[in-house]
Amino acid sequence: MTAPAAPVVLGSSLSGLLVSLSLSRAGIEHVLIGGGEPAAIPRLGEALTDGASPELWRLFGREFPECFFHKSHISILDGHFATLIHLADPLRGKKRVAKFAPAQGKPRYPWFGEALFHLDRIAFDRAVYRKALAEPCCRFVTTRVSHLEFDAASDAVIRIDFSDGPPIERPRYVFDATGGMSLVARAARLAETPLGPAQRVVFTHFRRADAEPRPPEWWRHGTNLLRLDRDFDGLDAMAWLIPIGRTLSVGMSLDAEGEHGADDRGDLMARLDEAFRRRGLDYRPLYPDQQPIQDLRHRYSVRQRASGRNWLLVGGSFITIWFPSSTGLWTATAAAALAPRLLDRPDLGVWYEKTMRGLIPLHHVWDGLVRGPSFRSSLQVYRFLARGMHFIPRRIASYLRILDDAHGWFRPLGWLLTLVALVGSVVPPVMLFLGGFAVVRTRLAPDRMRQAAAFPLYFHSIVFRVWSLLRAVPHLLWAAIPRRGPLAGKPGLLRPPISETGPARSAAPPAS
Ligand SMILES: Cc1cc2nc3c(=O)[nH]c(=O)nc-3n(C[C@H](O)[C@H](O)[C@H](O)COP(=O)(O)OP(=O)(O)OC[C@H]3O[C@@H](n4cnc5c(N)ncnc54)[C@H](O)[C@@H]3O)c2cc1C
Secondary structure, three states, X not given: OOOOEOOEEEOOOHHHHHHHHHHHHOOOOEEEEEOOOOOOOOOOOOEOOOOHHHHHHHHHOOOOHHHEEEOOEEEEEEOOEEEEEEOOOOOOOHHHHHOOOOOOOOOOOOOOOOOOEEEOHHHHHHHHHHHHHHOOOEEEEEOOEEEEEEEOXXXXXXXXXXXXXXXXXXEOOEEEOOHHHOHHHHHOOOOEEEOOOOEEEEEEEEEOOOOOOOOOOHHHHOEEEEEEOHHHHOOOEEEEEEEEOOEEEEEEEEEXXXXXXXXXXXXXXXXXXXXXXXXXXXXXXXXXXXXXXXXXXXXXXXXXXXXXXXXXXXXXXXXXXXXXXXXXXXXXXHHHHHHHHHHHOOOHHHHHHHHHHOOHHHHHHHHHHHHOOOOOOHHHHHHHHHHHHOHHHHHHHHHHHHHOOOOOOOOHHHHHHHHHHHHHHHOOHHHHHHHHHHHEEEEEOXXXXXXXXXXXXXXXXXXXXXXXXXXHHHHHHHHHOOOOOOOOOOHHHOOOOHHHHOOHHHOOOOOO
């Protein structure tokens, strides 16, 4: 009987490259199957969360610092509400941040968001591609998988055929990083559960000549989300606006089968442009150079299983959830960090699956925001945030377990975080009292043109948090007073719906 061949990584985009590099760091020889260097076109996955961000910064922050840009907040513009979640000091110093990417050893967890970033995916994917292929443990084969043979009895991939070149028989382990193709899942006939209707995504980059080190506009320091609604914008969609140095990433997702699912991509981007402008967020003069518009269709879903005897569905091959959660690269970094251990302990794949399945309720929380009615009161905003916040301690607990190779039953900090997450899932307001009020600022803008107005004290992180905390109680009490609607008594201040103002681009200037 011959020994099984080396582990194989299928797919050479970012997820596959991260797995490959993780195996190389552990000195494990492997085969990476893929194509050429990633193209220099706008790509998705630029906002990072509390798991992926510290991990990517820890691993690559020293080598490729030019790919990382501070992410200091998440803002949500929904209905007449503008909400800011202040995650980190926007003026944090380079030296402090560098501590979380030490040359040796593992840093402590960056609790105050110091290692939260946006990623320049064009530069990063290319840099990581070159690095992964240059590792002596990586044997890169430029080809495509044409067929996978799966043996259901042993729950293993037993042969991989390629469009050219010899097959690989009895691979030791297969990391499937083929994203939506999910080749192993197909070969194993695993069911795929859709988590919502098919989506169409249109997106692009806008550029400026230079990167300002400290731009004065608050929205140029974090992830900005916008819920477009048909009454005001003429269509329902979820959009993002992410500053990455001299680049601004802008795009939106809408139901592919919906009323506007077949619209021209240029028209959709023009509508989005207008939607931001009608909220007082006019980015075009600051970023005048528009890149080609990208267009894709996909569906959020989860596969029946994430792992088997000799295989793992990496990141998006297993699960994808609503993009505002920014969890895509968390699923990939988690898989990559576990990769070397999975070879001897395939049972860890079950832990991975359980952890990733924990994202499904988060998908539904976001689905309520993206596809449900717009916010009509501050209480609804706080409720949404409270429901979303308990996912954070759980995710950090999982990340710390992976980082410290501590999957055993006892880990005090992990338990504490999991307990907080559990209590928060049962009684969501607890999360607001556990620090949530300090980082949240929400305000009503009867005139939506004022939604992007400055958030006072944004650039004074500590004062911002203290003031937000002090302001929370009277704000909550004020919000709790029953009214017929949040804008009752102020109808004259409302911007009329788009149906009354004509097509998006010719909309009349806002009422003030
Ligand atoms: C609208 C949207 C916004 C997003 N925003 C974020 C975000 O803010 N933050 C975040 O973390 N994530 C985000 N994501 C997710 C993120 O884009 C992905 O997780 C990330 O890009 C990693 O993709 P991937 O490498 O797993 O898969 P892909 O990029 O899909 O790569 C799959 C690879 O498999 C290869 N392949 C396929 N078939 C074969 C075959 N037969 N043989 C060989 N190779 C094959 C392909 O060529 C490709 O290289 C977003 C996703 C969407 C849709």
